[in-house]
Amino acid sequence: xxxxxxxxxxxxxxxxxxxxxxxxxxxxxxxxxxxxxxxxxxxxxxxxxxxxxxxxxxxxxxxxxxxxxxxxxxxxxxxxxxxxxxxxxxxxxxxxxxxxxxxxxxxxxxxxxxxxxxxxxxxxxxxxxxxxxxxxxxxxxxxxxxxxxxxxxxxxxxxxxxxxxxxxxxxxxxxxxxxxxxxxxxxxxxxxxxxxxxxxxxxxxxxxxxxxxxxxxxxxxxxxxxxxxxxxxxxxxxxxxxxxx
Amino acid sequence: xxxxxxxxxxxxxxxxxxxxxxxxxxxxxxxxxxxxxxxxxxxxxxxxxxxxxxxxxxxxxxxxxxxxxxxxxxxxxxxxxxxxxxxxxxxxxxxxxxxxxxxxxxxxxxxxxxxxxxxxxxxxxxxxxxxxxxxxxxxxxxxxxxxxxxxxxxxxxxxxxxxxxxxxxxxxxxxxxxxxxxxxxxxxxxxxxxxxxxxxxxxxxxxxxxxxxxxxxxxxx
Amino acid sequence: xxxxxxxxxxxxxxxxxxxxxxxxxxxxxxxxxxxxxxxxxxxx
Numbered sequence: 001x002x003x004x005x006x007x008x009x010x011x012x013x014x015x016x017x018x019x020x021x022x023x024x025x026x027x028x029x030x031x032x033x034x035x036x037x038x039x040x041x042x043x044x045x046x047x048x049x050x051x052x053x054x055x056x057x058x059x060x061x062x063x064x065x066x067x068x069x070x071x072x073x074x075x076x077x078x079x080x081x082x083x084x085x086x087x088x089x090x091x092x093x094x095x096x097x098x099x100x101x102x103x104x105x106x107x108x109x110x111x112x113x114x115x116x117x118x119x120x121x122x123x124x125x126x127x128x129x130x131x132x133x134x135x136x137x138x139x140x141x142x143x144x145x146x147x148x149x150x151x152x153x154x155x156x157x158x159x160x161x162x163x164x165x166x167x168x169x170x171x172x173x174x175x176x177x178x179x180x181x182x183x184x185x186x187x188x189x190x191x192x193x194x195x196x197x198x199x200x201x202x203x204x205x206x207x208x209x210x211x212x213x214x215x216x217x218x219x220x221x222x223x224x225x226x227x228x229x230x231x232x233x234x235x236x237x238x239x240x241x242x243x244x245x
Numbered sequence: 246x247x248x249x250x251x252x253x254x255x256x257x258x259x260x261x262x263x264x265x266x267x268x269x270x271x272x273x274x275x276x277x278x279x280x281x282x283x284x285x286x287x288x289x290x291x292x293x294x295x296x297x298x299x300x301x302x303x304x305x306x307x308x309x310x311x312x313x314x315x316x317x318x319x320x321x322x323x324x325x326x327x328x329x330x331x332x333x334x335x336x337x338x339x340x341x342x343x344x345x346x347x348x349x350x351x352x353x354x355x356x357x358x359x360x361x362x363x364x365x366x367x368x369x370x371x372x373x374x375x376x377x378x379x380x381x382x383x384x385x386x387x388x389x390x391x392x393x394x395x396x397x398x399x400x401x402x403x404x405x406x407x408x409x410x411x412x413x414x415x416x417x418x419x420x421x422x423x424x425x426x427x428x429x430x431x432x433x434x435x436x437x438x439x440x441x442x443x444x445x446x447x448x449x450x451x452x453x454x455x456x457x458x459x460x461x462x463x464x465x466x
Numbered sequence: 467x468x469x470x471x472x473x474x475x476x477x478x479x480x481x482x483x484x485x486x487x488x489x490x491x492x493x494x495x496x497x498x499x500x501x502x503x504x505x506x507x508x509x510x
Contacts (some may be wrong), residue, residue, distance in 0.1 A: 144406055148401060163288075173413065
């Protein structure tokens with residue numbers, strides 16, 4: 001008997017599933033974060049060139065990875081909603097955007113604080129930071145467009161077109177910013193180059209990235225539930241939920 | 246093809262009736278470019294170094310403010326719905342409107358840009374590259390701009406919103422276009438940049454109209 | 467273990483401001499996100 005997974009495409013069906021999943025992902029995120037932070041501060045040795053400041057890498061790089069990953073996932077869900085006309089996919093994309101924007105902001109903030117002791121200024125126009133800044137603008141544009149369109153179905157579909165347009169352009173933008181950076185740097189020193197990766201450093205970054213991923217899933221599912229309640233508020237099952245609460 | 250030409254001619258005729266709109270964008274372009282020296286000082290070497298970037302950024306901004314014209318007027322008088330219902334494939338309609346838009350906006354901008362180059366003290370060969378880069382780049386702005394205009398059709402605050410959506414997407418054109426001029430000024434070969442702009446034009450001519458068509462259908466359904 | 471004591475840990479070799487500034491703001495963002503998600507949930 002094939003399980004009928006498509007029935008979970010209905011917001012009403014997925015709502016309780018999401019609710020059950022959130023605690024698991026939250027706990028995973030917490031445990032992984034503790035392990036990652038332990039590696040970051042107590043296992044990884046001090047860097048010879050950058051001193052203790054390099055430990056920012058354990059939050060900066062995972063946040064940057066997640067910011068890009070979430071954008072692609074968001075574009076994927078949005079595209080699926082556009083192709084299959086499923087309401088829940090559009091809601092997923094809306095749920096992902098703020099978390100993605102948050103990770104982008106954390107990447108930028110930690111990048112700036114890493115730049116100051118290492119290179120002397122808070123903002124450095126290197127390829128990665130500049131690309132992250134543009135990614136933040138792409139997220140903000142997506143959120144702004146969704147917010148500006150009153151009709152939720154139109155908003156979802158317009159947002160999907162925008163997200164896909166952005167996803168196609170992100171590699172081009174990244175490439176052009178890299179090009180721009182080497183052009184104006186002369187010898188292409190990657191300003192945010194990590195120190196030569198000891199295995200412990202890589203392990204720490206990966207664990208923190210996994211922690212961020214698990215957190216991202218939990219936060220997105222929680223936001224999705226809020227969005228479902230908001231959009232389906234006229235449905236009977238939501239009214240029952242409210243009166244029961 | 247016949248439908249394409251008809252729509253281009255129609256849009257051009259409408260634009261000529263409202264010459265003010267077209268000229269406004271051009272004057273905006275010149276004004277913006279003239280503001281930078283007032284902001285940073287008239288030092289010739291500094292201005293020469295900035296010239297390519299300033300001209301290109303001013304072109305991006307001028308493109309953004311010219312976009313509402315693309316679909317808004319037709320939406321208002323019902324023509325847009327008619328165009329969607331016509332047997333003409335929507336992609337042809339959109340491409341025709343983009344072509345007319347570029348002829349009224351991008352092309353004049355590109356032709357006038359060397360004046361700005363002169364204001365900023367660019368040498369003759371750099372002026373030629375500036376013209377070439379904008380001739381290749383402004384169609385990209387129109388193609389992607391159509392998608393932005395269609396996505397924000399009828400939305401409150403559409404102008405600023407379209408700008409917010411489009412400017413990040415315009416970054417590659419800016420980098421390659423301004424980069425071509427800067428390269429030429431340093432004695433390097435700008436052809437790589439112009440080739441990249443060409444590639445960008447090719448990609449945009451597929452992606453832009455697709456997105457614009459999808460967005461128009463979404464807006465008018 | 468890398469640190470000779472809590473003070474060394476907090477100082478981060480003189481870079482404490484930058485390291486804790488980064489992790490602190492990240493923690494704050496996460497806390498705020500969770501807070502807003504929960505308060506939105508309570509409201510509905």
